[in-house]
Amino acid sequence: xxxxxxxxxxxxxxxxxxxxxxxxxxxxxxxxxxxxxxxxxxxxxxxxxxxxxxxxxxxxxxxxxxxxxxxxxxxxxxxxxxxxxxxxxxxxxxxxxxxxxxxxxxxxxxxxxxxxxxxxxxxxxxxxxxxxxxxxxxxxxxxxxxxxx
Numbered sequence: 001x002x003x004x005x006x007x008x009x010x011x012x013x014x015x016x017x018x019x020x021x022x023x024x025x026x027x028x029x030x031x032x033x034x035x036x037x038x039x040x041x042x043x044x045x046x047x048x049x050x051x052x053x054x055x056x057x058x059x060x061x062x063x064x065x066x067x068x069x070x071x072x073x074x075x076x077x078x079x080x081x082x083x084x085x086x087x088x089x090x091x092x093x094x095x096x097x098x099x100x101x102x103x104x105x106x107x108x109x110x111x112x113x114x115x116x117x118x119x120x121x122x123x124x125x126x127x128x129x130x131x132x133x134x135x136x137x138x139x140x141x142x143x144x145x146x147x148x149x
Contacts, residue, residue: 058123067115073123
């Protein structure tokens with residue numbers, strides 16, 4: 001991860017961590033699972049997803065007509081605002097795309113032009129996050145990190 005992406009990811013996490021000291025809610029029931037909510041728009045299909053502990057799911061979608069990826073983080077259950085983020089970096093791009101703040105149901109969508117490129121994507125809810133590096137680029141195996149604090 002280059003320095004500018006590392007700084008952007010750190011800023012998103014720091015914002016999430018700071019806000020997390022203010023607005024915390026109990027974990028969602030393990031029985032409830034988040035579903036993709038369609039906020040990326042027409043033509044976007046889920047191509048990958050990862051659980052964020054027991055709190056929700058981060059979804060990576062792709063629109064083949066536009067050649068664009070989209071990431072959205074969705075909570076298992078809507079509730080009081082909690083710190084959340086959605087993150088996307090298309091390898092070779094100058095910048096990443098992030099959305100973070102205190103949200104009741106989802107963070108994102110964030111977009112990147114990913115046709116024929118590997119992507120790094122992540123989502124976080126409250127004090128848990130999941131990061132996937134180098135995914136959806138053919139035969140290469142992705143590297144996933146799940147974090148809690």
